[in-house]
Structure formats: C-alpha cells, structure tokens
Amino acid sequence: MDRLGESAFLVQVGEFSGPLDLLLTLIRDEQIDIYDIPVARIAEQFLIRIKTLGLDDAADYLEMAARLIRIKAQMLLPRREGEEGWDDPRAELVRRLLEYQQVREVVDVLDRLSEDRRGKFARGYMPQQFTSPAPAAAPLALSLPELFAAVDRVLRLAKKPTIHDVVPRALDVEGAIAIVRDILALRQSCRWRDLVSSGSQPWEILSVLLALLEMAKRGEVKLRQDRAFTEVEINGEPASEAA
Amino acid sequence: MSPLAKLLEAALFASSAPISRESLAALDSDVTDDEVAGALTELRTQYDESGHGVELIETGGGWQILTRAEFTDAIERAQLASRPARLSAAALETLAIIAYRQPIGRAEVEEIRGVNCGAILKSLHERALIEVTGRAEGMGRPLMYGTTPAFLEQLAIRHLDELPRADELAVALRPAAEA
C-alpha cells in the first residue's frame, strides 16, 4: 500500500498536504484574520497539532514550527513609539499564506475538471492498423523534453550512477603467471600467440607481458626472439621446476 | 452525415488520443479548414441530438470522442474499463503552481508549497503531465518545468487560458508578492 512517491501521488499522506495547509486550516478553524495572526496562539496550536498528527518528525512541518516561534519572538521585541518603518515580522508568512490560498483555489478548479474528465472513457479498443513507419522524408521531431526523458531512461538502466565510467582494469600479473606456468607444464615451449588470443583485452595482454618479464627475471622462463618482429618463443627453464 | 463528417468520425474512432485540427484537415487534401470545422460541428450535433453514448470534445490541442459520464459507473462495474487513479492534493497543488508559473524551477515550487516536492515532480514527470523545458539562467542554472498537452487532456480543456486567470481568483495576490 505504501509505495513511496506513488502513494504520495495518489493518496494524500496524512490529513494535510503540507505545513501551509495545516496553518491555513488552523486560521480558518479559529476564525482568525489572516492579516492579523495572533502568532503566539497559532504557534502553540501548530505544535500541538503536529504532535497529535504524528507529523513532528516531518522536516517541512518542523521548519514551519521553527519559523512561527521565530516570528513570535520578533513580535515580542519592544517597538519604538510612533515608529513609521516597522516591518511586521508576520508579513512574509501572510504573503505565503495568501499565495498558498490562491494555489488551493486553483486546485479546486483542477480537481473539478479532472474529476469530470475521469468520468469519461476514451476509445479503448485499438485495432492494429497504423503500423507503417513514417516516410524518411518526414521532418524530424526531436525536443529537449524527449532527450531528457531518454537521459532519464539511460540513468535508470545504469543502476549505480558511476558504473559506466571507464575504470582501467587492474592488471592480473599473478593470474597471468599461473596461466604461463600451466601452459609450460604441458609443453616445454610456447609462443606469444598461445598466451594471448586475438580477442584479448588490453589488460590481459599487458598482464601476460608483465608476467613473462617477471618470470624471465626470476629465471623461470627464457624468452627468445630470432629477429625483430618475429614471434617470441617462451621456453620453460628446467631449473625453475626445482625452485 | 456528410462524407467529411463520416471520415472525421472514422479517424476519431480509430484513435485513443486527441487528433489535432491539422491532422484532421490532412485526411482529405481537398477540404478547407472551414469545411473541417463545419464537419466537426455536424458530428458533435449528431452525437448530441441523436442521443449517442459518446460525445465529441475539444481538448489538449485536438479533438477526441469520449463516452458520456452517465455510463461510466455501469462500464466500470462490468469491468470493461476502469477510471485512472485520482490525483492527490499534493499532485494537484504542484500542477496548479506549474500551470500558472511555468517555466518554474523545483525550488520555487517547494517555496510556494512549503514542502519537498521531489517525489511528486518525479511522478508527474513519469505520467508526462509535466516536462523539463530547459534550464534557467543564473545561479546553478536550475531545471525548469512546464505542463504538457497530456495535462490539458487530463482536464479535458483546450488551452491553459481556459483556467481562471490569476487576477480572477478570489484571493488575488497583493503586488508586494511579485518581488
């Protein structure tokens, strides 16, 4: 039932759609003039409500609670008599509440319209008839939103965000040494081509090369090339078997 | 019914989405826009006056045939079709803000709603009700959202200007709010 996001989309989570909704409800219930909010009282009521509704761990509600308390404190600051330029600390809150009220009014309109539309069905049965591709001459329709949606799909495919960065694969010299040993255990000598197939990845080729150099250094193999650009011959050193 | 009205009816029946006026006109290269408009009126009148179970409406930049609302319950009960899920208040609030303020960034939507809107924006985007229209100039160059034709279809309206104008709303914003 509670699928994140989807559930918030279809069913309202909790009684209120946000702290402004709750605040507006309190103001309506208390029959308060929105331009002259008794902040101390409303702040107290707000805190009580978010506790009883179990919303007191929701960041958005807590932020509003903090804001109300701040305004309450500012209201308590002494005002100089006859001061003209006094900024009502509630002004910003009032502006936001009015703006939100306007949004709710639009919501009522949208809700009514979409309810009307929901009550009507579009054509359901679609015989497969229009399957031919668009002619090549047709102008191309490509829009930013389409591209962004494609980026979104690609990101969705990539489970981890950085998974497709090209990370040089660590060389596996030990593994390559083991492979060379296995091959030399079967036959006395082998060639470069036997160790590296045409489909080898660069890291595999490098690993084999380093393995051979390392083994030559240890005296485990002897590398021989008759002429430049000819095949390298790899011979196992009998002595190494004792080592 | 005129031949053109019959042709339009066939095309509209064959589509589950609205068809634009231009596409309807393209059905017959010999007809004028006025003739298409006339045939649409003829078809609408036919549906209304002969008492059909469907009606012709103009929506989201096109024309569409829909069933009449009075039959919805019976059709749904018989499980022949089902209504889409209703939008939550949170989704409608977000859509309302985007519809009236587009192009608008996420931060501004959240400022107006007073809540985090990430999950809602995602759902609305997945349902193609909103789209990313580009990015703003300035700080951080935030992504901007706008509504789509599917949004108009969702409301069965032709155009955004069918929604009440901001100054027609009962609670008009005071000029100070335009900062």
Added chain:
Amino acid sequence: MSPLAKLLEAALFASSAPISRESLAALDSDVTDDEVAGALTELRTQYDESGHGVELIETGGGWQILTRAEFTDAIERAQLASRPARLSAAALETLAIIAYRQPIGRAEVEEIRGVNCGAILKSLHERALIEVTGRAEGMGRPLMYGTTPAFLEQLAIRHLDELPRADELAVALRPAAEA
C-alpha cells in the same frame, strides 16, 4: 437511440477488447437478452442508416465498433503525412549518451545500453545528428562520435552547455533516489 443502445455504444467504445453478449447483458441487471439483442440491432441500424464512419461488427470474440474499411486508407495516409518522424526510444537513448559523453566510441555506448548499436549509430549519422569526431588512442583506435550543429538546431539550443548536467537531471527527474 434507446438508453440501452447508448449504454452499449459507450461500453463498446471504451472497452479494450470486443465484448461478449453475456458481458453486454451484465451492464444492466434489469435487461433481458432479447433487449440486448434489440439494442445491438438498433445501434447497428443507426450506424448504417444515418451514414456513420463506423460500423458495429460481431466477431469471434464478441461485439466491437470498427472504422469502415473505406476510410482506413485515408486515415493511414493522413497519419503518415502529418506524423513527423520521431526517433525511437533506442535511438533517443543512444543520442542522449553521445550528447553527454562525447567523444565516445561505439563500444562504450553499447556497454551503457547493453545492446548492439551499429544500426542506430548509422541512422543517427545519416540524419546528421552525430558525426565521427576522430579516433581514440589505444587498441584498435575506435571511431569516436559526437553530436553535430544540426543536433543543437533540432533542440533549439545554441550550445551543449545549455543541456543540464546528467547528475542534475538524475536528481531532478528521479529524486526518490536521494533517499
């Protein structure tokens, strides 16, 4: 038209599959089979005699409303003519990867998409949306692809900078992943 014929019309229109006689009868518990048969005849006659663009047909699966055959050519032609070519989802994804990762080789595109992209790269190239920008260093010196000025023109942007960064899009479009 009788109320039952209207109801049947609405149901046949809204259903995603042909409807059997039994299901049609189930739409209204008060009606008899004979009444349903009568209403179907009424609807068929209405379509045939008032000269509609659609007709009522009984097939193996049940009853359905279909576009009259004489209009299908015109509808198909018009749809083709009015429908601008759209890139497939696969082509869009490939284009998106190239736009964001250019210069990029075919192997890397294929690794990200998990499928062979040869034909898609060819068609994007033919549409002049991508071009070969050079060769990479290293094994096999693969061809590297990038987007073209025509690509920017299609999107009505001046510069690639105007595209949001991929990680920004990830956050904007999929905020649930933040959790």
